[in-house]
Amino acid sequence: MNVATLTRQNPTVTPAVTPAVPHPADAPPLSKRVRASPRWLLQRLALGLTLLFLVLPVAFLLATSFKSRDEVLSGYFFPLAPTWLNWRTLLSVAPLHLNLLNSLLVALLALFITLAIAVPAVYAVVKLRHGQRLAGWLLSSYLSPPVVALLPLFFVWRQAGLTNSTFGLALVDGLSNVPVAFWLLRGFFKQVPLALDEAAWLEGVGPWKTLWRVNLPLIWPGLTATAIICLILSYNEFLFASVLNSRPDLRTITVAISLFEGERVVNFGQMAAASLLGIAPVYALALWFQKHLIGGLGAAATLEHTRRQP
Amino acid sequence: MTQIQISGLSKAYGPQPVLHDIDLRIEPGEFVALVGPSGCGKSTLLRSIAGLEQTDRGSIHFGTREVTHLPAQAREVAMVFQSYALYPHMTVYDNLAFGPRQRKEPEAQVRQRIDKAARTLHLGDYLLRYPRQLSGGQRQRVAMGRALVREPRAFLFDEPLSNLDAQLRVQMRAEIRLLQRELGTTTVYVTHDQEEAMTMADRVVVLRGGRIEQVGAPLTLYDAPANEFVARFVGSPPMNLLRARLQPGRLQLGPDLHVPLPAVGPGLADDGRWLNLGVRPEHFTLASDAADGADASLPSLPLRVQGIDHLGSQTELHGQVLGAHDEHRILVRLPGRLSVAVGDVVPLSWAPRLQHLFDLDSGVALSVPRAA
Numbered sequence: 001m002n003v004a005t006l007t008r009q010n011p012t013v014t015p016a017v018t019p020a021v022p023h024p025a026d027a028p029p030l031s032k033r034v035r036a037s038p039r040w041l042l043q044r045l046a047l048g049l050t051l052l053f054l055v056l057p058v059a060f061l062l063a064t065s066f067k068s069r070d071e072v073l074s075g076y077f078f079p080l081a082p083t084w085l086n087w088r089t090l091l092s093v094a095p096l097h098l099n100l101l102n103s104l105l106v107a108l109l110a111l112f113i114t115l116a117i118a119v120p121a122v123y124a125v126v127k128l129r130h131g132q133r134l135a136g137w138l139l140s141s142y143l144s145p146p147v148v149a150l151l152p153l154f155f156v157w158r159q160a161g162l163t164n165s166t167f168g169l170a171l172v173d174g175l176s177n178v179p180v181a182f183w184l185l186r187g188f189f190k191q192v193p194l195a196l197d198e199a200a201w202l203e204g205v206g207p208w209k210t211l212w213r214v215n216l217p218l219i220w221p222g223l224t225a226t227a228i229i230c231l232i233l234s235y236n237e238f239l240f241a242s243v244l245n246s247r248p249d250l251r252t253i254t255v256a257i258s259l260f261e262g263e264r265v266v267n268f269g270q271m272a273a274a275s276l277l278g279i280a281p282v283y284a285l286a287l288w289f290q291k292h293l294i295g296g297l298g299a300a301a302t303l304e305h306t307r308r309q310p
Numbered sequence: 311m312t313q314i315q316i317s318g319l320s321k322a323y324g325p326q327p328v329l330h331d332i333d334l335r336i337e338p339g340e341f342v343a344l345v346g347p348s349g350c351g352k353s354t355l356l357r358s359i360a361g362l363e364q365t366d367r368g369s370i371h372f373g374t375r376e377v378t379h380l381p382a383q384a385r386e387v388a389m390v391f392q393s394y395a396l397y398p399h400m401t402v403y404d405n406l407a408f409g410p411r412q413r414k415e416p417e418a419q420v421r422q423r424i425d426k427a428a429r430t431l432h433l434g435d436y437l438l439r440y441p442r443q444l445s446g447g448q449r450q451r452v453a454m455g456r457a458l459v460r461e462p463r464a465f466l467f468d469e470p471l472s473n474l475d476a477q478l479r480v481q482m483r484a485e486i487r488l489l490q491r492e493l494g495t496t497t498v499y500v501t502h503d504q505e506e507a508m509t510m511a512d513r514v515v516v517l518r519g520g521r522i523e524q525v526g527a528p529l530t531l532y533d534a535p536a537n538e539f540v541a542r543f544v545g546s547p548p549m550n551l552l553r554a555r556l557q558p559g560r561l562q563l564g565p566d567l568h569v570p571l572p573a574v575g576p577g578l579a580d581d582g583r584w585l586n587l588g589v590r591p592e593h594f595t596l597a598s599d600a601a602d603g604a605d606a607s608l609p610s611l612p613l614r615v616q617g618i619d620h621l622g623s624q625t626e627l628h629g630q631v632l633g634a635h636d637e638h639r640i641l642v643r644l645p646g647r648l649s650v651a652v653g654d655v656v657p658l659s660w661a662p663r664l665q666h667l668f669d670l671d672s673g674v675a676l677s678v679p680r681a682a
Contacts, residue, residue: 195395203409
């Protein structure tokens with residue numbers, strides 16, 4: 001069970017942090033003197049340790065996925081006799097491709113729900129100056145552990161016929177990600193000067209169109225970053241998925257991995273292979289959008305600042 | 311051409327009042343400047359007219375139509391912002407076309423109006439550029455172009471020139487004024503620069519602490535300020551004030567220092583009350599310049615010169631009036647060049663009709679006959 005716990009938590013942390021490691025091409029060429037300085041050494045050491053911390057679980061998974069059942073118990077890090085067996089038999093043991101598809105479907109649907117609520121809400125709070133207290137309330141709701149909401153949610157969802165439903169799970173994920181999206185987007189919207197909105201309103205353009213035509217084009221990188229984070233959060237979600245959707249054909253990948261069983265006994269090698277398969281889409285997404293993620297979260301302050309007189 | 315009528319308008323941010331019972335009528339086609347120190351409420355008043363601020367009490371009418379509770383997008387006014395507020399992701403052309411397109415106006419008509427505005431503002435060469443590729447002055451023109459294309463009921467300007475350098479500012483002042491005359495559109499112009507207000511506006515509204523101190527034509531404010539605040543705010547450098555005591559036929563400025571007071575207006579008894587005597591720096595003359603220099607009906611004060619600034623066409627003297635109750639410095643601006651040295655004592659004079667008297671406590675101007 002330990003390995004499963006690791007894989008569940010790992011992707012949440014890793015994609016957001018991995019891009020922070022500077023790309024070699026971005027770094028200015030260093031002279032020999034600078035390279036040898038203690039400061040440089042210390043920096044490299046810190047970077048190396050961080051990288052090790054992040055990479056170790058994945059490396060362990062990779063190594064384990066090539067070990068035979070007996071070798072897993074031997075305790076060596078590297079497989080002594082690497083085998084493809086775990087990977088070859090993976091899909092015959094569990095319908096992982098189906099679980100992956102379920103996860104993606106839930107994550108995309110949840111993202112749609114999150115943005116449909118969070119984007120207009122942020123615009124109303126930041127630009128129309130309505131419901132200022134909403135920000136605080138949203139945050140407080142996010143601070144409590146999700147397990148608190150589990151029981152009431154389960155009963156309400158069962159009553160409404162939303163258990164064992166892709167949409168039902170997406171609704172929970174989508175709603176629970178609204179505070180995250182709200183707080184991320186709030187910063188981006190605040191960078192768009194209010195005067196731009198006011199100029200649009202005075203031209204006879206209503207708030208919806210102003211949001212769509214003036215604000216969204218300007219916060220596009222931030223919106224993309226927010227969307228990726230929400231996607232990953234939903235994709236990695238385990239608690240609600242395990243309780244609300246118990247039907248095997250609706251299982252998401254996180255639940256499938258946690259329930260992973262071999263033919264007779266737990267096969268850790270196969271579990272490791274399945275875990276790697278599960279985190280692959282998230283890693284790919286984070287890598288693909290690396291630029292957007294950094295650019296968006298790094299808060300491009302390229303907009304002209306505007307001053308408002310009291 | 312729209313008349314703007316503001317009646318009893320009040321607004322407070324929490325316990326802090328920003329606008330206090332404002333009554334103001336702006337005539338159709340008129341150019342009115344709102345001026346005052348920062349925090350006086352001038353921008354809030356402008357934004358209330360635009361519909362960008364909610365007000366607590368009072369009403370705003372455009373012509374006969376009440377707009378007090380109308381949202382900004384329904385008021386059909388155009389505003390030029392201090393920051394220009396150009397959409398950074400659109401070209402100049404798209405910036406100008408954004409409003410009309412969103413209002414679903416026919417493209418051909420939009421193009422025609424943009425062409426006309428671009429010609430008026432010399433923007434023809436920049437239509438395909440982005441705002442970040444333009445200089446401050448060009449951005450300012452685009453912001454004005456956007457207002458022109460709108461064909462609004464009124465132009466609202468919120469310190470539009472304060473981000474430009476001094477030379478461009480003076481040039482744009484004249485252009486805006488000329489444009490407004492040609493179009494005849496009612497205009498409200500906010501500025502903290504009294505000179506800008508004086509040179510551009512038909513009428514100037516001086517605000518302080520959310521209240522209107524005085525409304526009038528630029529020269530009226532200069533010649534007949536209603537109170538000490540307006541007297542010192544309008545005109546540059548500001549008017550000098552000297553504490554004085556009213557006595558029969560004269561003002562006592564110090565134990566042994568008197569100036570004649572030709573005639574006292576009604577309501578101003580010779581009762582020995584204290585007041586402030588105001589004389590603008592440019593209204594002083596050297597007593598020796600006056601014929602004979604012995605005219606007893608003209609006031610004369612000895613000024614100890616503490617500083618001299620040569621401006622070329624003018625000379626500014628800083629100094630103290632010897633023997634006065636007041637010890638603070640006064641500023642004198644005299645035409646031409648003077649051969650005066652620091653430490654000299656020069657006799658100052660002025661035409662009594664150009665002096666102002668203000669109540670010491672309230673600062674209200676006291677009526678004085680203005681006969682020459």
